[in-house]
Amino acid sequence: MVEERRTRLTPDERRAQLVALGVAALAHSPLEDVTMELLSEQAGVSRALLFHYFGSKQGMHHAIVLTARDSMLRATEPRPELAPLDRLRDTLDRVVGFVREHPATFYSLVRGAASGSPEVRELVEEARNAQAERAVSVFLELGEPDSRRLRIALRAWVAMAEQEMVDAALATDLPAAEIVGLLIAAAEATAGAASPIRH
């Protein structure tokens, strides 16, 4: 029966299914433990098929982390119709929601950051830069002048947000509004301190 359903999947669907299994496996295991052997057992497919889709274990990790990254970035896309700070608050609120609903996807990104492969680490770095860029636009719209200091401050703030997702969104039931409040206060203050106007 499983066999019958499986044959109805297109190659793209089969690949997506394998990636989804990989994402789920990363919720519980470090990257190095999510091997082709493991995925081949869990998916009930041959290792040859996995090699066909991903080329190597690192290719497989790349596909998993890329999928995780893109679904996180899409789910937390800023709403342009909101005023700048409300937009940042709303984005963070959806990050907390996403992390709580899809812990495996979020863990895939956290694991990817510690990957031995520079290509996999780069995917996570791109996600962090994209989130930092979203925060930078908010403060530019609020009238902060663009500066290296502002960009350094907000990229570092993204690291803070990420840690807070691990420690608060995942490990506690702290209301999303409180988690977001801690982060908004830090973003405003560090962006303010970066401003040459107040220096």
Place this chain on the structure above:
Amino acid sequence: MVEERRTRLTPDERRAQLVALGVAALAHSPLEDVTMELLSEQAGVSRALLFHYFGSKQGMHHAIVLTARDSMLRATEPRPELAPLDRLRDTLDRVVGFVREHPATFYSLVRGAASGSPEVRELVEEARNAQAERAVSVFLELGEPDSRRLRIALRAWVAMAEQEMVDAALATDLPAAEIVGLLIAAAEATAGAASPIRH
């Protein structure tokens, strides 16, 4: 001549010398590339001697990261005679100085955080917790009530500080006072937002 000097080292001195070489190697290479082979070549000692001192590659990484961690924590020990916020500012200022003077030591910690070995990662986690604890005491002394929120906020702020060390202390010549200013503003704001008094 080199041989002659080497024989004068005590076992502890020899071990410390090997660890120091390992710390230096980590400035340029990820943890997995700092192998016993590499260190044995660089130190001009046999692999058997390295095995004698460290037991395994992971034992060697543990010794390297432990040394890096302790020297960083010692060099940035808070000065109890300073008022709380001045003390935090002074600690951060010495963190920036330490990172700039000992980039290899700092990199050893950054690399250790991505280690495949839970024991090595734990060493770095302990350093982060120690820095978070230093920040928590500052805000408790300033009258903030102790809370899970305050601790989450300041642990996340340590992640921010760490990223800022990589992006600003190491990658730019931004004056230490400016880097510290960005971080102090964020710490005060997030600790303030964590306070139930203002909620």
